[in-house]
Amino acid sequence: MTLEEGFYIGYITKTKGLKGELQLFFEYDAPELLDLDVVFAEINGKMVPFFVSSYKLQNNSTGNFFFDDVDHIDLAQALVRKKIYLPLTKLPDRDDEEFHYNDLKGFMVSDETHGDLGEILEVNEYPQQFVATVLYKETEIMFPLNEDMIVEIDEEERTLTVDLPEGLLDIYLSN
Structure with a gap:
């Protein structure tokens, strides 16, 4: 599997105990819907498969995992901070009416003050919010996607109208 053939679900935060148990922090918003029999870790630019022997999901967007062939803390320690992916073929189906902030990738953004x-x-999904990245005047700018800033989402036209806080663009353009 290549990176393009997968979707990001989270990263390994720490080891637990001495028998190779790992804690995975999910950045995917519904981990209970995922088929977690095999996960892929990004190691040195390659997608390395890990077969899950057992796991238990927690209420705080984490899960505790045991992988086949990772049966000691030293083997588990090498996986800490690695990003974890699943193949796109395992992306859970959603209702057509269900819309996620991730669906905004590729939309054209217009600000009420600054225009296009x-x-x-x-x-990107962070623990507290989703953040969009846009190339504006040859500079990457980032802004949170939340109800306070979003004025309108037009799914048919694939446009997003926002009202960014005063000074936000100036921070990026002042360099």
Whole structure:
């Protein structure tokens, strides 16, 4: 599997105990819907498969995992801070009405004050919010995606109208 053939679900935060147990922090918003029998870790630019022998999901967006062939803390320690992916073929189906901030990737953004900003290149999910990345005047700018800033989402036209806080663009353009 290559990076393009997968989707990001989270990263390994720490080891637990001495028998190779790992804690995975999910940045995917519904980990209970995922098929977690095999996960892929990005190691040195390659996608390395890990077969899950057992796991238990927690209420705080984490899960505790045991992988086949990772049966000691020393083997587990090498996986800490590695990003974890699943193949796109395992992306859970969603209802057509269900819309996620991740769906905004590729939308054109317009600000009520500054006009057209450009296309959303990335949507990243952080613990508290989603953040969009746009290339504006040859500078990457980032802004949170939340109800306070979003004025309108037009799914048919693939446009997003926002009202960014005063001075936000100036921070990026002042360099």
